[in-house]
Amino acid sequence: MTKRVSYSLESTLESVNKAESTAVEAAAGAGFNEDDQGNIAMAVREAAVNAVLHGNAYDPNKKFFLAFETRDGSLVITIADQGKGLDPEHIPDPLAPENLMKGSGRGIFLIRAFMDEVKFRNTEPGTEITLIKHVGRKAANAKEESQ
Amino acid sequence: MKASSRQVSGVTVVDMSGRITLGEGSVVLRDTVRDLVAKGEKKILLNLGDVTYIDSSGIGELVSAFTSVRNQQGQLKLLKLTKKVHDLLQITKLYTVFDIYDDEAAALGTFK
Numbered sequence: 079m080t081k082r083v084s085y086s087l088e089s090t091l092e093s094v095n096k097a098e099s100t101a102v103e104a105a106a107g108a109g110f111n112e113d114d115q116g117n118i119a120m121a122v123r124e125a126a127v128n129a130v131l132h133g134n135a136y137d138p139n140k141k142f143f144l145a146f147e148t149r150d151g152s153l154v155i156t157i158a159d160q161g162k163g164l165d166p167e168h169i170p171d172p173l174a175p176e177n178l179m180k181g182s183g184r185g186i187f188l189i190r191a192f193m194d195e196v197k198f199r200n201t202e203p204g205t206e207i208t209l210i211k212h213v214g215r216k217a218a219n220a221k222e223e224s225q
Numbered sequence: 226m227k228a229s230s231r232q233v234s235g236v237t238v239v240d241m242s243g244r245i246t247l248g249e250g251s252v253v254l255r256d257t258v259r260d261l262v263a264k265g266e267k268k269i270l271l272n273l274g275d276v277t278y279i280d281s282s283g284i285g286e287l288v289s290a291f292t293s294v295r296n297q298q299g300q301l302k303l304l305k306l307t308k309k310v311h312d313l314l315q316i317t318k319l320y321t322v323f324d325i326y327d328d329e330a331a332a333l334g335t336f337k
Contacts, residue, residue, distance in 0.1 A: 127282070181292075
């Protein structure tokens with residue numbers, strides 16, 4: 079059975095917190111354990127921060143969109159902004175020696191670490207990121223595809 | 226997010242509690258360390274035992290704090306990481322960058 083819930087949210091930090099808490103509920107509802115719930119919520123938080131801060135740049139005229147869908151034993155989460163777009167091919171590796179001591183740039187790395195699949199789509203304008211977590215599987219190496 | 230400072234054996238111990246996330250938590254950490262450095266405090270031990278959550282912004286703030294203190298020829302060390310913070314520092318390869326301790330007395334003894 080497929081179940082989908084979606085939200086349209088303001089470009090604020092309050093919305094980021096709401097996205098995070100909603101993710102915990104969605105993950106619990108999909109049958110994930112407490113550790114996975116926390117990891118999924120962190121991935122959603124990081125994606126929401128990217129949407130609000132880097133995508134929409136806190137523009138009150140821009141929204142970001144969050145959707146949770148459970149299907150075939152997986153939780154599929156999409157987060158879309160209305161910003162200038164993101165090139166996933168050119169995201170610096172935060173583990174590289176020259177980046178290790180930087181004060182930012184770890185959000186997408188953490189998303190990839192905690193989810194099973196991560197996909198980016200340029201929606202012109204904006205970016206949509208899809209996060210997938212399969213129930214009962216540990217996220218060892220997140221697969222990423224650009225569309 | 227709350228941060229309170231105390232002096233122990235010439236070291237400033239900052240007891241932090243709550244969430245270090247984009248917005249308030251990161252700002253509290255940044256301002257606290259900036260104020261200490263401005264006052265000439267160069268031996269800082271951040272007690273993260275009651276930090277319940279940290280995001281990438283908070284991790285970045287820890288790195289920036291470490292760098293700013295080191296640039297003033299000071300030392301910033303970490304005390305009592307929760308499992309979550311410990312795991313995040315490990316996967317971001319920062320665990321070996323910081324000096325991390327579980328015991329306050331032992332940590333205090335390592336400052337030069």
